[in-house]
Amino acid sequence: MKITAVEAIWLRVPPLDQPCAWGEDALVVRVHTDAGLVGIGESDSAPSVIKALIDAPVTHSTCKGLRHVLLGENPLEIERLWKKMYRESEYVGRRGAGIHAISAIDIALWDIAGQHYGVPIHTLLGGKYRDRVRAYGTFSARPTEDANRTVVARLLAQGLRSVKLGGGTFGHDPAYDMKVLRAVRAEIGDDIELSIDLLGRWRNAPHALTQCEALREFNLSWVEEPLPSDDLAGLALLGKHADVRISGGEGLATRHEFRSFLEETRPAIVQPDITRCGGISEMRHVYELARHYGAQLVPHGFSTGILLAATMHFLAACEHGDLIEYSQSDSPLFRGLVKNLLPLAGNHVPVPDAPGLGVVLDEALLERYRVRL
Ligand SMILES: [Mg+2]
Structure with a gap:
């Protein structure tokens, strides 16, 4: 399975020139694969900033937009991809917004893995303790x-x-x-x-x-x-x-x-x-x-x-x-x-x-x- 597209979707309820309260905007990520599975994630941060960090073209080896880091990769290799995203966005990331963007993608990758294996994410995490x-x-x-x-x-x-x-x-x-x-x-x-x-x-x-x-x-x-x-x-x-x-x-x-x-x-x-x-x-x-x-x-x-x-x-x-x-x-x-x-x-x-x-x-x-x- 390969990642074919990474969508960073900026959502906002009020118009851009109006004030926006907690919960009235969001950044949703969809990671698409050649197997037809689509993973969903989000980051609760400044949506336009997170979108830019995902969509950005490559500047150099430690300033890559996250989409470029992921295209063609196997979405099931979550841990390796997390470290790859972290290293290859290090100058603009490492903390703050760079990690917020990785958070959204990480959640989407876990979503794909759960769908692929046919189990809820909590099973992949080792099993649920409660209902x-x-x-x-x-x-x-x-x-x-x-x-x-x-x-x-x-x-x-x-x-x-x-x-x-x-x-x-x-x-x-x-x-x-x-x-x-x-x-x-x-x-x-x-x-x-x-x-x-x-x-x-x-x-x-x-x-x-x-x-x-x-x-x-x-x-x-x-x-x-x-x-x-x-x-x-x-x-x-x-x-x-x-x-x-x-x-x-x-x-x-x-x-x-x-x-x-x-x-x-x-x-x-x-x-x-x-x-x-x-x-x-x-x-x-x-x-x-x-x-x-x-x-x-x-x-x-x-x-x-x-x-x-x-x-x-x-x-x-x-x-x-x-x-x-x-x-x-x-x-x-x-x-x-x-x-x-x-x-x-x-x-x-x-x-x-x-x-x-x-x-x-x-x-x-x-x-x-x-x-x-
Ligand atoms: Mg608080």
Whole structure:
């Protein structure tokens, strides 16, 4: 079997000159083969940038567009192809967007392999430990207490028993944060897990430590990205002294960044995004590192049903992969791009058992939101 084409498809709901929210754009990859099998992947990054990294012509031996690295290759040789892509895009890649692009292709290669062997990806990864994974829902803070109560009530009505609040107006003003958390905790009661995501907004470690202490009464399940992820010393200090679990890592790529992050900051929870960290292949290394450093792996995930399916296959095959983020986006790219989107059943997501990734794309929707410059 040979790779015959690599498509990088940029999707976007609002027009290019309008603001775009989380989940309203996406970069989908399709890898075609001479056997007729087509693998699907995605990267949750800047779609135009990832598209350029895949489509670019060859500049020299370490600056190749990924399509050129792959054409004519056997898609089943995933590990060798991952290393080839990494080396041959090294000057523009190695971290960040270059790895985001590899992530999308890696997922598509696993999809092809699963279809070829007639088994779900979690079987190729060594076998599933469970048939469903518990989910949590993320919502961004609204300006008023009532609006926050309404939105969190909607999450609980879906059956979720774990929620996370972050982004929007949250994390800038301690007095406001306190008011929002008080309203949310009152709405959900004491038995629902509540976490917060700061997106690195707290100004430094002493400030973050004071905040963690001030928020103790809310019995938070974890505090996510309290400081920017490059503030390793600050995060280490916080991890050691805060009386709450600290998490982070959704922006990191490759085992190398995760090793530094885990070793130097010792987070309780690490949150790689499978469409950014290096795909399914690299996430396996991150999982083993997390185990080594005693951290729980709870993946980040807030894009299309392709990301959701890839994350589910991965978690199903992890001994301790028992919590997944379930997007609360109303974007058609989440709700409709994958026709057989994995549902939220109560507070769990069922593990898919179809061969490969098992996703079926809505071609009409894909064409409707496709950006063609
Ligand atoms: Mg986050």
